[in-house]
Amino acid sequence: MSHDHHHAAAFVKHLQQLKERDRGALATLRHSLTFSPGDYPKAYPLVERFVGREWHANDARRLARYAVAGLFASHPVHQSCTLAAAWGQLMREKDRPSLEQRFIALLEADAEGVMSHLRQGVSLLAAAGQGFNYEVLLEDLGTALNERADPEFRDRLKRRWARDFYRAQQAEDEEGATTTDSASISNISVTNHN
Numbered sequence: 001m002s003h004d005h006h007h008a009a010a011f012v013k014h015l016q017q018l019k020e021r022d023r024g025a026l027a028t029l030r031h032s033l034t035f036s037p038g039d040y041p042k043a044y045p046l047v048e049r050f051v052g053r054e055w056h057a058n059d060a061r062r063l064a065r066y067a068v069a070g071l072f073a074s075h076p077v078h079q080s081c082t083l084a085a086a087w088g089q090l091m092r093e094k095d096r097p098s099l100e101q102r103f104i105a106l107l108e109a110d111a112e113g114v115m116s117h118l119r120q121g122v123s124l125l126a127a128a129g130q131g132f133n134y135e136v137l138l139e140d141l142g143t144a145l146n147e148r149a150d151p152e153f154r155d156r157l158k159r160r161w162a163r164d165f166y167r168a169q170q171a172e173d174e175e176g177a178t179t180t181d182s183a184s185i186s187n188i189s190v191t192n193h194n
Helices: 003-021 023-032 041-050 060-074 083-094 097-108 114-128 134-144 151-193
Strands: none
Touching: 003 023, 003 041, 003 060, 003 134, 023 041, 023 060, 041 060, 060 114, 060 134, 083 097, 083 114, 083 134, 083 151, 097 114, 097 151, 134 151
8 A cells, every 4th residue: 555545545534434423524524615625714623634744735635635525525425436437337327428528527627627527526426326436536636636737647647537437338338238148148049949
């Protein structure tokens, strides 16, 4: 486990404990989503101790913690699949092209626009009861919210999100094809026995 991953896991565990013990804290973090990440003073006691001492106020890692805290508070369901995969599964289940358009808008967003698209996406996932992995999102936002991030890192992140999203849809297609193939084989087998 990398150093960053260890810190991401500890932070998400902290959020899960808040969910179990302090609903008022979750309400505060939900409200923080109406501000830019890291700009709501009432959220400081809940997040700032997980911010590195050497990180400046606009360090993307700091902003990512506030962003994830607010998003978690709005939809506190932590699961193993990534946000993009959960979004792809939702698209597969609902068969609504607007979900794909919203996802592509996220991929096209710059560091300043990412949160707006994430809030909408997480809201849709919450309505469907579909969770995702907040540890991975925290690490990803360290790049996505970094205005100075190397363009290659940002492009690599977007390609990974796109891969997760479309593979989640392909899983259905492959399952359908497998089911169809099995049914065809069964029919052939039945036909041969007759």
